[in-house]
Amino acid sequence: DARVTQTPRHKVTEMGQEVTMRCQPILGHNTVFWYRQTMMQGLELLAYFRNRAPLDDSGMPKDRFSAEMPDATLATLKIQPSEPRDSAVYFCASGLVFLYRQTGTNTEAFFGQGTRLTVV
């Protein structure tokens, strides 16, 4: 049963420290999403990759957040320096987008269990 794996599951850190969250997408999926979940804002899209290339990171605070896919089996989300307002649950999801000419069709996105980040 293929699943998206996220590590760590929980992270408590002090303000100003660097935080790295990791995600292993499902093998064969060509799309990876990073989301932040909070009570107030729900699920906010932070970054979106297709075939390891970043397509959209407009939802991410550029000065402190960065997202990368060093290879097809690993996606990372880094926060440096972290701040208390970054406290949230961060989700990674992977899926397939089928492309035909100028249109794309999204199939089901599979979510990881999330990383609960607390910045004190």
Add this chain to the structure above:
Amino acid sequence: AQRVTQPEKLLSVFKGAPVELKCNYSYSGSPELFWYVQYSRQRLQLLLRHISRESIKGFTADLNKGETSFHLKKPFAQEEDSAMYYCALSGTQGGSEKLVFGKGTKLTVNP
């Protein structure tokens, strides 16, 4: 720009009552709409998508392009339906296939 609006943050019904979770969207092209559900202590998972036109766990959702809505309905709610429900939209024009979610509606079904 893609936008999804779920006007109700909380919705509470009694077991056996009908339930409707509202979702409105904004997208200039032809969208793909989804409903995802998050049960307590479980992963977010797909409930249904408009392309499939299927009923899952008794839930249905019809895409109304005129009203730009994709409301989720179930005629008789069950206690096990209590969960967080998210409406999501994916664009279909090249480069806009990102999956954007609404803020979610927490459904509570009371015995």
